[in-house]
Amino acid sequence: MRAPCCDKANVKKGPWSPEEDSKLKEYIEKYGTGGNWIALPQKAGLKRCGKSCRLRWLNYLRPNLKHGEFSDEEDRVICSLFASIGSRWSIIAAQLPGRTDNDIKNYWNTKLKKKLMAMAPQSQRKPPTFQSPHQTPPLPSHSLPSMYKDSGGSFSYYSQNRSFTGFEPISQIPSSLSSTNSVSLATNSLLFQTTQEGLFSPMQYYHPVKDNYMVFGSEASCSSNSDGSCSLISYGREIKQEDLGFHSFMSSNGYGDQNQKVMLGNGNNGVEILNHWVEKPNGNIGETPSDYDFIEDVKQQVSSSCNHNDVNGSNNYNNGNLLIDENKTPETVMYHHYY
DNA sequence: AATCTACTCAACCGCCTCACC
């Protein structure tokens, strides 16, 4: 049983009064938060929980907050990020200066979701969802390959310091993938399609880049971990089961009937130097608990690959790209994991 | 004008992660 963060009986709850607001604002502007929200209300003379103060400051009082209507551009950013990372509102908020995660969450739940549903064809209107590993309905074989990531740019998220970058220009798509006949995820205008299963995926405005490839992430902004090790990172995080589920979703759009192969590779400034393929024994990644072991194996191989590059004197540009190939299927799915 | 319904969004709750001891 966890102790409450404050004495619930002696803290005020509910809407903040203008007096409380000004007390909090004045105190923080004068002394800062002191890195201790729990102690702050007492020092500031507020009968509030520290968490409540923190929320009030972050969501309402802190300077440079943007209020009011979201622009079309902001809509697009939210949509594409939601499609790619799901409801990680804080990460999405980091891409929209002046917007808070709470703002975006509310906006998504109350307006944007409906807006997108209204755009979808009548027969396909279902609430857009991000595919988690716990909900992996089979996709109809006729469904189009869902394309994942907006922009051809870097897409790194460092969980430690919460920084997150993305939406770099399309020009940063690896040159090796920029020839004709391709499927690309680079987009400036993005629409979404809900499938019959309620899946939600960006479907339009993708520019073909190279035959049989879908590219997830592009810029090689890789750096080794501080301990010198290399690990697979999904958008900056360690790969987790949830990520695998998403990969499964991505690859199962009618192209996941056969065993997957994962290509290990190293890249340099976005130019892939493909190394070798590793075949996953059964089915798509993310479908069985043993897949985690499989990923661990892949990790190992990427790790040793990275270490090898270190030995050769290369620098942090060497990254562990993970390419997933449904061999001999209409699509090859390529994942890049940078760190 | 009164009532009902739908919507919005600020705030809360509880869980998770991380840093510190």
Add this chain to the structure above:
DNA sequence: AGGTGAGGCGGTTGAGTAGAT
């Protein structure tokens, strides 16, 4: 290594408001 507390996050709630009847 394990325990504890604080910060942070996402999901949910509910009071207030706008619009419909």
